[in-house]
Amino acid sequence: MKFLNISSPHATRAGNTGNVMRRVILATIPGIIALTYFFGPGHLIQIALATCVALVCEAAVLKLRHKPILFNLMDYSAVLTAVLLALSLPPYAPFWVTIVATSFAIIVAKQLYGGLGQNPFNPAMIGFALVLVSFPVAMTTSWSAPSELLENGISFGQALELIFSSRETIDAYTMATPLDVYKHQVGIETANEILANPIFTDTSSPATATGWIWVNLAFLAGGLFMLFKGLFTWHIPVSLLGTMGLLSLFIGWDSDQYVPLSLHMLAGATMLGAFFIATDPVTASTTPLGKIIYGGGIGILIYVIRTWGSYPDAVAFAVLLMNFAAPFIDQYTQPRTYGHKTATRGLAKKD
Amino acid sequence: MSTKSLSEISKDGLWGNNPALVQLLGLCPLLAVTGTVVNALGLALATMLVLVGSNCAVSMVRNYVPDAVRLPAFVMIIASYVTCTELLMQAYTYELYTVLGIFIPLIVTNCVILGRAEAFAAKNPILPAVMDGFMMSLGFMVVLILLGALREIIGQGTLFSNMDLLFGQSAKDWQINIFNDYPNFLFAILPPGAFVGMGLLIAAKNIIDARIKANQDRQKTAAVSGSKRVRVTGKIS
Numbered sequence: 001m002k003f004l005n006i007s008s009p010h011a012t013r014a015g016n017t018g019n020v021m022r023r024v025i026l027a028t029i030p031g032i033i034a035l036t037y038f039f040g041p042g043h044l045i046q047i048a049l050a051t052c053v054a055l056v057c058e059a060a061v062l063k064l065r066h067k068p069i070l071f072n073l074m075d076y077s078a079v080l081t082a083v084l085l086a087l088s089l090p091p092y093a094p095f096w097v098t099i100v101a102t103s104f105a106i107i108v109a110k111q112l113y114g115g116l117g118q119n120p121f122n123p124a125m126i127g128f129a130l131v132l133v134s135f136p137v138a139m140t141t142s143w144s145a146p147s148e149l150l151e152n153g154i155s156f157g158q159a160l161e162l163i164f165s166s167r168e169t170i171d172a173y174t175m176a177t178p179l180d181v182y183k184h185q186v187g188i189e190t191a192n193e194i195l196a197n198p199i200f201t202d203t204s205s206p207a208t209a210t211g212w213i214w215v216n217l218a219f220l221a222g223g224l225f226m227l228f229k230g231l232f233t234w235h236i237p238v239s240l241l242g243t244m245g246l247l248s249l250f251i252g253w254d255s256d257q258y259v260p261l262s263l264h265m266l267a268g269a270t271m272l273g274a275f276f277i278a279t280d281p282v283t284a285s286t287t288p289l290g291k292i293i294y295g296g297g298i299g300i301l302i303y304v305i306r307t308w309g310s311y312p313d314a315v316a317f318a319v320l321l322m323n324f325a326a327p328f329i330d331q332y333t334q335p336r337t338y339g340h341k342t343a344t345r346g347l348a349k350k351d
Numbered sequence: 352m353s354t355k356s357l358s359e360i361s362k363d364g365l366w367g368n369n370p371a372l373v374q375l376l377g378l379c380p381l382l383a384v385t386g387t388v389v390n391a392l393g394l395a396l397a398t399m400l401v402l403v404g405s406n407c408a409v410s411m412v413r414n415y416v417p418d419a420v421r422l423p424a425f426v427m428i429i430a431s432y433v434t435c436t437e438l439l440m441q442a443y444t445y446e447l448y449t450v451l452g453i454f455i456p457l458i459v460t461n462c463v464i465l466g467r468a469e470a471f472a473a474k475n476p477i478l479p480a481v482m483d484g485f486m487m488s489l490g491f492m493v494v495l496i497l498l499g500a501l502r503e504i505i506g507q508g509t510l511f512s513n514m515d516l517l518f519g520q521s522a523k524d525w526q527i528n529i530f531n532d533y534p535n536f537l538f539a540i541l542p543p544g545a546f547v548g549m550g551l552l553i554a555a556k557n558i559i560d561a562r563i564k565a566n567q568d569r570q571k572t573a574a575v576s577g578s579k580r581v582r583v584t585g586k587i588s
Contacts, residue, residue: 100536108547134538 017116020231021076025083027222027231028276032087034218038211039144040154042091045163046098047083053102054082061111077116081105084124084276088269088316089131090142092162092174097138101127121323122283125316132316145175178212179268180312182259191255216271223275232279235291236298240274241265243299251307258307273302273315278322285326290333297322357482364486371494371549372556376462380454381495382545386506389513391499393447395492397436397455399485402464404432406484409472425468426459433459447516463491494552501548506540508533 035043058078062069082102089098105127113119132139144154154162176184185194227234244264252258264270269277278284278298285294298318305314336343355363370376377398385391408428416424437455440448448455458464467487472480504510508530514522538544 096534130538133541134536135534136537138534 017075017077021080023229023231024226024276025076025080027226028083028087028219030218030222031215031272034211034215035087035091038214039091041156041159042144042154042163043087045159046086046089046091046093049095049098049163050082050086050089050102051079053099054078054106057103057106058111061107065111065115067115072116075116078106078110081110081124081127084272085127087272088124088128088277090139090174091144092159093131093142094138095164097131097135097142100134101131104130117282119282120327122277122280122319125277125319125323128316129320132311140176140180141174143174143177143180177268177312178263179259179306182263183306183312186257186259191260212268213266216266219271219275223271226275226279232281233288233291235288236279236284236295237274239292239295240278240299240302241270243296244270244303247300247303251303264303264306268306268313269315270302273298273319277315277319283319283323283326285329285333287330287333287335289335290326290329293329293333294322294326297325355479357479360479360483361486364483364488365490365493369490369494369556370463370466370487371491372553374463374466376466377491378549380457380461381491381498382542382549384451384454385495385499385502385545385548386540387503387513388496388499388511389447389516390450391495392492393440393444393451393517394454394458395488395495397440397451398458398461398463398491399488400436400439401429401432401458401461402467402488403481403484404435405429405464405468406472406480407477408432409468410475410477410480413473421473422465422469425465425473429464429468430459444517450516463487497552498545498548501552502539502544504529506536506538506544508535 032043032047055073055078058073059069062072085101085105086098089101105123109121109123109126110116110119182194223237226232227237245261248258248261248264252260252264274295278295285291298315301318301321302314305311305317311317332346334343334345364370368374371378371381380394380398384394405425405428409425412424412428433456436458437448440451440455467484471483475483500510503512508528510527510529512526514525518525539548
């Protein structure tokens, strides 16, 4: 009897890029469902639009660079960038915001740096930060009010109209996000008065700021699925959420003066950022200790910018700032390799 | 002394050794004030005045200044020209002067000017030195205006707005509105947009250079192909 004799590594299945990307996209589905249920179909339209733009831009640049087009499109990296970007954008942002953000993310942040695996910054967050800085009005007035607060919710046709043509009725369907409201009221009113705002508690239905809680829980579930599947290790999300939690416990324990812990964790883009954006294998730190520092840095920056900065949410800026630091962190956190007494870190001599 | 002809000097200043695109000198004002065409043009004219004047003066004193103190002497010359320019702008284009603000006195520290004084004017007679100053600043001006136009179109959707700051009241209606109801694209007006725009301009120049080089290479090989065959193996006894 003859045994098949293959040397290591003993991979059980082909782990290609497309597989990983497809699984991450799969893991966003609970979040997308929650967003659509609570905030209307805006995100679905944004995802479709961003995906089309991303694929067209990617194909055009690949053609210019004389690279195989179909092969690179089929790794789903452009689709994933588009999906994450569309999930970060306000659901009823006008279509040109999405187009500008997506094309900048793909063309400048990804392809001009050399394509998949070469980009120092997370392309989706570059696109988001670009439009956040450039179009403050469109970006802050396009967050949907939870469907429950509207009389009959937002139909698909209305959503299309809001995004693509008339924005005259936009005020009827949008309101500030819970983080934004709390942040601007916190010096003026006490916590109980702020929480009496209909965005936090609506007596008729529980689905208001609870919408954001469910959305974040859904992204948490998707993130845990990816963790379970081994798409990333626990270090980044745990240290990110941990530092944020500790900071808001020690600094922001008084909910009359600071945004409370529950809102930090379960409002805005916290879970999306912690599990889907900060864990991007290309732009994050790669060593175990480095990942903890990287995640912790993002957590601190999110808390600092949310609390003392002028933007209500800060995931994009925090991730981009730590992307800058990731190569430096890696340099100084190299683990000890087998056969060496100590790790070679920083500028230490290689032995 | 002079080894370059005037046409070579012009070509160098405008294209081959362009201060903004190739030497990457004077990036601070280049990136800071090119939000609109009028700002870019104003700063470019001020720089031109200083560069031509300082090149001329440096070239005149080049044989009398000892090497050890040449840099302080050059900086004194440049600083006095900058002061003249600043006072002139204060007198004739006061609004533009207030818009450009600190970047006019900062022309003193513009590396293009000291760089040309040291690299060219200190080694050449007056006429080539003046020509070099003029052509270098013209090349700088072209890049400044291109970048200014790019950022103004993308950032505000207009072209030649506020030209009356420089050309008087009659220039007020030069403004061209390219898009109606344009939502300002703040990124292009802010400094990061200047960096991206500058990178794109340098890339465009590199593409054109590569095209020119490829064309020249093709012509060269075409000329060789018609010539005689040359024996390359074996020995002719």
